[in-house]
Amino acid sequence: MKSSQTSKKEELKATLKEIGKKVYSDLDQKKFPEVAFPSRSVRNIVYDNKLKQYILGQNTVTRSAGNIKHIRPFTQLFWLAYFANKLVSESKTSTLRDVFYSSQAFDVDFVDQPESDEIITDLEAVISRPREDFNIYPEERSAIFGDVTIEYTVPGYEGKTLNLSSHPDGYLIGPSLSTAEFRDTSAEMIIAIEKGGLFTRFVEEKVHSRYKSIIIDTAGQAPRSTRYMLRRLNRELKLPVYILTDGDVYGEHIAMVIISGSVGAAHLRELTVSDAKWIGVWGSDIIKYKLPTIPMTEIDIKRIYELKKDPRYKGGIWQKELDVFLKLKRKSELEAFSKFGLTTITDKYLPEKLEEAKSL
């Protein structure tokens, strides 16, 4: 039986082949090939209440090789499909920047990297899959630590296994981890934490064994590979996901993106963990734990008003906590607990919040 990763790869290759065949037969019949995909314009991004995430609406854009204005991006998109197919077939990975430079061997005339990034997103929209599926990864990487055994699928490591609690600095969530199969775990939950410093503290304080958890450092706004990893751990190992962030509007939004996805990835599914829970730091925690604070800026406050209107923030604790922040006009960070001792966050705050999460 094929593993989930291998079959995913085969599916992708089939999809790309289909696209290639269509364009080939158009050309062969002396027709200008076209490709249609959902429009990512702001007007076409709508919130889906059922999926609890932003999705693209009914509008599509058609890019035709017969249009003088389209032929260059069409060629670029098609080059990328060709390039993605090669990456996947040869089990090689690439980065956004790498793609930009790879393109230069083919004369497809990307002006700059933002332009090639845009075409990558177009291909995501065409095949409704994240770029990680065709082995293109961003530069930023986050980390994972905990008792979970993985089995590599990347070339040269196939069949090899590794327990992710073997190295206290954690493991980068890169291409080989993203494509690895999960084999075994004793963990009962995932704790995603916004900051690298606290990730290290949590490992030191043995949060993984004390709370039977896998710890993930999101390194700020979680990259898509991390969100995808969270979703897989949640789905495949049936582990609940708890999110700890700074006590401010940005922290709240980091949690929200893990749960409901981002506007920028409205063309993609399978990047959300809709039952993940944000356990803090809430605005009300700042009051409750008497955390040291700093004043909010104008921009912070403006951002709160923006998010208050966002459909993802409807209901639950989301609006309530935004209102608390707005009332406080002050914010706090995870490190603020250090005022009460370095282990207060792991010894006192974390268990209390995990308990509280059960009622969410």
Add this chain to the structure above:
Amino acid sequence: MVSAQVTFSEISPSEFFYRNRDLAGFGNPARALYMASRELVENSLDACETAGILPQIYTKITPLDPNESTDPRAYVLRVQDNGPGIEPKHAPNAFGRVFYGSKFKLRQARGMFGMGGTMAILYGQITTNKPVKITTSVDGKKFYSLTMLIEIQENKPSILSEETMEGEGNTGTSVEITLQGDHLRSSQKIADYFRQTALVSPYANITYVDPLGRLSFYSRATESMPPPPQETKPHPHGIDVEAMRRLVRDSDEKTIQKLLIENFHRVGERTALKFLEFAKFDPQANPKSLTNEEIVKIVDAMHKFGDQEGKQIQDERRVEKFLAPDASCLSPLGEEILRAGIQKELQPEFLATEIRPPSAYSGFPFIVEVGLAYGGKFLQEGRRLFRFANRIPLLYDEANDVAWKVLNEGIDWKNYKIPENAPVAIITHVCSTKVPYKTVGKEYLADRPELERELKNATREVLRQLKTYLSRKGSMEMVKRKLNIYGKYLPLIARFAQELSQANRPPRYRGLIGEQAQAEGAEEKVEATAEGQIVEQKQEEEKQSKLEEFANV
């Protein structure tokens, strides 16, 4: 107090010119070498054209002493033509005397009164003390040679030697003078002069050998020559008091009316009567009885006749006035010759001409002709102006010329969508019985409103033509660009599609490229050339796809 005694003495015209040689353009050795060359060349061209002979002009400048190498130094300048030649008995005076006296008839000519040639001889004589050598033949059988100096104070030739030889050859005249010159500082101007002369007289064969022995040959590009200009009588609007006084003095007519009819252009019996009535003179009065004041009054009235009345009496069916001067005496280049000249010397990518209808200023008829050259082999980026008047190139003081003013101030180039640094040359030619030079140097034209208006209209017309050409060319280039874009990207798409679909041959898409450009080209009303390319390409593609089919069998 010191008292100064002033003595007045008469000087001859030769002496006058000698003393004021810088006025005539002989101010310094560099300018003088250029001026002397052009004066002699222009005399030759005038002589040929008047006789209806296709000109063949040979000019050679050699250093007198080849061992001397610093400018300024003495040069020998020789100009030879195939003109009608000069009767030996007239030759000494033709070159050795500055003419003066009454000249009532007008004619479009390069120089006036042939004075320029004499000036060149005079200049050579005073700077090197060498005589002029003239050889001329009116029949191609007898060749008359003459060596002479000019007696400056007496304004007459002094013959040193003369001889007549028999032989077989052509008619024509050769003039050789020795003069102080500066070739280093005038070589560019002289070269420009010959090239531009070749442009404006494309029916001439012009050869020039410079002091370094370099030969430039400007070959004839057309056999047609403009008809020789005709002499004409002065128009009343253009007469001045001095000319009128001489006319009265020299005329034998018994009545003023008759004097006007006989000596003026556009004055017939009836017009003369009407005018004299207007000027309040008795038509039957004897011209000799006119006082100075009356002459002034009559000239003044000539300039005014027809002017003010027209405004006051509007219901009168016909306002009495002198008709505008008739321009049939003029000899414009015409479209054919102008085009041939520009084509020959500039070889432009695009060429337009505009010949304006005749017009007049102050009683002098004139015709403006404007040519435009765009792109091609020789034109550099930026605008250039080539000015000509009565077929002579004007090389100095461009920025003071009315044509320059029109080009740079009178015309909004943006209206014609011509890029700032487009390689454009504007060629202006003004021909007239009296070209309105601003100064005696004859290098730039005054901004007479009539002249400015004609130049502006003509320039606008050629610019409009260029605008049309450029926009047409622009859309052809658009098609070409599209062809290029499709030609570049479609093969890439085909390649990627083949790889993705794992097909074993490239898709047969090649016809698409041409079709597309053609479809888009038709939208933009592009003409035959682009389609011609497409047809070629299609044939190429058919060949290609056949080959491919063979390969796949």
